Amino acid sequence: MSTPTTSRPQRPTAPADPLVAYLVGLGDDALILAQRLGEWITRAPQIEEDIALGNIALDLLGQARVLLSHAGEVEGAGRDEDALAYLRDEREFRNVCLVEIPNGDFAVTMARQLVFSAYQYELWTALRNSTEPLLADLAAKAVKEVTYHRDHATQWVLRLGDGTDEGHRRMQAGLDRVWPYVAELFAADDVAAQLPGVAVDPPSLLAPWTAYVEDVVARATLTVPTPTWHSRGGRRGLHTEHLGHLLPEMQHLHRAHPGARW
Amino acid sequence: MQVDVDTPPPVEEQQLRFDRMIADEVRIEPRDWMPEGYRRTLIRQIAQHAHSEIIGMQPEGNWITRAPSLRRKAILMAKVQDEAGHGLYLYSAAETLGVDREELLDLLHQGKQKYSSIFNYPTLTWADMGAIGWLVDGAAIMNQVPLCRCSYGPYGRAMVRICKEESFHQRQGFEILHTLSHGTPAQKAMAQDAVDRFWWPSLMMFGPPDSASTHSAQSTAWGIKRFGNDELRQRFVDMTVPQADVLGLRIPDPDLRWDEATGHYAFGAIDWDELDRIIRGDGPCNAQRMERRRTAHEEGAWVRDSADAYARKHAAAATTTSDAA
Numbered sequence: 001m002s003t004p005t006t007s008r009p010q011r012p013t014a015p016a017d018p019l020v021a022y023l024v025g026l027g028d029d030a031l032i033l034a035q036r037l038g039e040w041i042t043r044a045p046q047i048e049e050d051i052a053l054g055n056i057a058l059d060l061l062g063q064a065r066v067l068l069s070h071a072g073e074v075e076g077a078g079r080d081e082d083a084l085a086y087l088r089d090e091r092e093f094r095n096v097c098l099v100e101i102p103n104g105d106f107a108v109t110m111a112r113q114l115v116f117s118a119y120q121y122e123l124w125t126a127l128r129n130s131t132e133p134l135l136a137d138l139a140a141k142a143v144k145e146v147t148y149h150r151d152h153a154t155q156w157v158l159r160l161g162d163g164t165d166e167g168h169r170r171m172q173a174g175l176d177r178v179w180p181y182v183a184e185l186f187a188a189d190d191v192a193a194q195l196p197g198v199a200v201d202p203p204s205l206l207a208p209w210t211a212y213v214e215d216v217v218a219r220a221t222l223t224v225p226t227p228t229w230h231s232r233g234g235r236r237g238l239h240t241e242h243l244g245h246l247l248p249e250m251q252h253l254h255r256a257h258p259g260a261r262w
Numbered sequence: 263m264q265v266d267v268d269t270p271p272p273v274e275e276q277q278l279r280f281d282r283m284i285a286d287e288v289r290i291e292p293r294d295w296m297p298e299g300y301r302r303t304l305i306r307q308i309a310q311h312a313h314s315e316i317i318g319m320q321p322e323g324n325w326i327t328r329a330p331s332l333r334r335k336a337i338l339m340a341k342v343q344d345e346a347g348h349g350l351y352l353y354s355a356a357e358t359l360g361v362d363r364e365e366l367l368d369l370l371h372q373g374k375q376k377y378s379s380i381f382n383y384p385t386l387t388w389a390d391m392g393a394i395g396w397l398v399d400g401a402a403i404m405n406q407v408p409l410c411r412c413s414y415g416p417y418g419r420a421m422v423r424i425c426k427e428e429s430f431h432q433r434q435g436f437e438i439l440h441t442l443s444h445g446t447p448a449q450k451a452m453a454q455d456a457v458d459r460f461w462w463p464s465l466m467m468f469g470p471p472d473s474a475s476t477h478s479a480q481s482t483a484w485g486i487k488r489f490g491n492d493e494l495r496q497r498f499v500d501m502t503v504p505q506a507d508v509l510g511l512r513i514p515d516p517d518l519r520w521d522e523a524t525g526h527y528a529f530g531a532i533d534w535d536e537l538d539r540i541i542r543g544d545g546p547c548n549a550q551r552m553e554r555r556r557t558a559h560e561e562g563a564w565v566r567d568s569a570d571a572y573a574r575k576h577a578a579a580a581t582t583t584s585d586a587a
């Protein structure tokens with residue numbers, strides 16, 4: 001897609017159009033988490049969970065494809081969903097750090113699912129009123145999907161937290177592992193701020209998210225962690241080291257055959 | 263005549279009734295009396311089939327994170343998920359015969375029950391996703407369509423559902439190969455290499471020649487097996503060779519030719535030693551597949567235990583099931 005003589009910019013910048021940046025951010029969240037959940041398939045604790053995690057991954061992948069395709073159309077530079085997914089480097093990815101962290105054990109994955117699906121539930125609920133028709137349409141469908149994702153994670157957090165001692169210990173460790181990545185989800189975002197009516201202001205999602213999640217954590221007899229450090233910067237392309245391992249695996253085959261159709 | 267509900271009719275009478283049902287092609291259902299050998303044969307076959315679906319997720323699962331387009335990633339993920347669903351239907355069918363899934367999985371993990379040897383081959387390139395769909399799902403369909411009429415009701419009904427999805431898989435595999443074969447030279451070479459590696463193992467999926475097959479005669483008499491291994495293998499070859507022409511890919515068999523006299527394709531000798539070796543455990547991925555399965559099961563033990571403990575604690579509360587899917 002680029003000639004060898006065009007050098008890459010030294011510091012990748014966010015897309016100039018805030019709508020493109022916003023769509024890419026939400027699309028990358030869904031894509032990267034789908035990729036992580038895909039790693040579980042054939043490794044889940046029971047076959048029903050291979051299926052459930054696969055379902056959730058497929059829903060997220062579907063969301064990612066709509067968002068990235070539309071981002072490419074709005075951008076108008078000829079990039080389709082695959083160009084955006086496979087031909088960007090890590091500094092150009094705009095997902096929050098939460099979705100890229102390794103799966104850990106089943107409790108870490110369920111902690112991440114609880115945090116993220118409860119966040120996405122509030123996000124898509126609010127985006128049903130977006131003035132951008134594509135976002136509003138996608139939100140109407142995604143809310144239903146995410147309702148199931150959130151319920152799935154909730155059930156597991158309860159079963160692990162309020163089951164055996166080992167389940168409880170591991171589920172608490174899972175919450176502790178992912179909580180440093182929570183604040184980033186609700187940080188004010190200058191891209192969203194430039195899109196009144198279209199985008200959702202992330203801090204506005206915090207109160208309903210907290211009410212839901214804290215109730216689940218309490219019912220699971222667990223404690224809401226109070227982390228000492230917090231991730232930040234995913235939306236600006238500042239990621240954890242983990243993304244640099246996830247992307248080559250996802251992208252290498254596509255990149256090895258430039259211009260090929262699949 | 264007085265009917266004593268506590269004393270079942272004598273075995274001879276039950277056997278006669280069973281034989282008549284088989285002869286009349288009336289489905290045997292879980293509550294019907296059946297000979298112990300019939301039950302054991304079905305458990306062995308259905309379990310092996312279920313295990314094959316579950317182990318069969320691995321070679322394709324191997325490419326989910328690396329699929330070369332988002333569309334292909336979604337299709338592959340859905341396919342692997344279908345196979346997990348097939349495993350579940352089949353374990354349920356086996357459970358109607360008085361065993362439970364946990365027991366059957368233990369037998370698999372202990373190496374006491376088998377799965378299809380085809381899944382002991384590695385998936386080395388993306389084109390293998392095409393070859394597996396086209397050839398392996400294709401051979402599976404050929405084997406399984408007759409099972410839709412199996413004399414045992416729950417197995418036959420599970421197969422009807424499964425066969426519908428398998429034919430989707432076969433078409434998707436064909437489409438992957440067609441796209442590669444009509445793509446760049448490197449993609450076409452990748453497709454040919456995959457067919458070269460999966461052709462012979464696919465023919466072995468029909469099992470040993472009828473002359474060497476141990477279970478065939480009794481299974482046929484019981485209405486479990488409808489056609490011989492060699493007949494199904496021949497049908498598969500006859501169906502597949504013209505499709506290879508459409509794909510523009512070569513079948514790796516120098517002896518393959520159309521035989522006017524028989525109205526079938528004649529094909530070369532199958533290396534049965536290779537199949538024997540893999541069945542004995544000496545295949546490229548036997549150890550790896552089993553290790554992945556056992557590890558997933560063992561590492562999931564605390565999860566299942568905690569879910570059971572939670573369910574017991576909250577038995578009085580609203581029903582909680584682990585399959586929220």
Ligand SMILES: [Fe+2]
Pocket residue numbers: 315344345348424428
């Ligand atoms: Fe299957």
Ligand SMILES: [Fe+2]
Pocket residue numbers: 345399427428431
């Ligand atoms: Fe299949």
